[in-house]
Amino acid sequence: xxxxxxxxxxxxxxxxxxxxxxxxxxxxxxxxxxxxxxxxxxxxxxxxxxxxxxxxxxxxxxxxxxxxxxxxxxxxxxxxx
Numbered sequence: 001x002x003x004x005x006x007x008x009x010x011x012x013x014x015x016x017x018x019x020x021x022x023x024x025x026x027x028x029x030x031x032x033x034x035x036x037x038x039x040x041x042x043x044x045x046x047x048x049x050x051x052x053x054x055x056x057x058x059x060x061x062x063x064x065x066x067x068x069x070x071x072x073x074x075x076x077x078x079x080x081x
Contacts, residue, residue: 002068002069002070003044004040004043004044004047004065004068004070005047005048005051005064005065005068006023006025006026006029006047006062006064006065006068007023007024007025007065007068007069007070007071008021008022008023008039008040008043008068008069008070008071009021009022009023009024009070009071009072009073010033010036010039010040010070010071010072010073011072011073011074011075011076012072012073012074012075013075014075017034017035018032018034019032019033019034019035019036019038019039020032020075021033021039021042021043023043023047025062025065025068026047026050026051026062027062028050029046029047029050031043031046036072040070
């Protein structure tokens with residue numbers, strides 16, 4: 001069972017022990033981890049902290065995702081224009 005309130009995208013980088021993650025459901029939420037498991041753990045607690053911060057600041061909080069997904073993919077490289 002996925003124990004996250006929002007979907008999570010984990011991106012592998014060129015470094016074998018460095019991953020970044022973010023939630024497409026929770027604007028502004030990002031983080032890093034040293035493994036996929038670390039990212040999921042950090043995201044679980046980080047999402048709760050992020051939602052609490054939004055509430056404290058009086059900002060809108062998106063509804064929880066009833067069917068959250070975890071997607072693991074290679075890092076998307078930004079293209080300079």
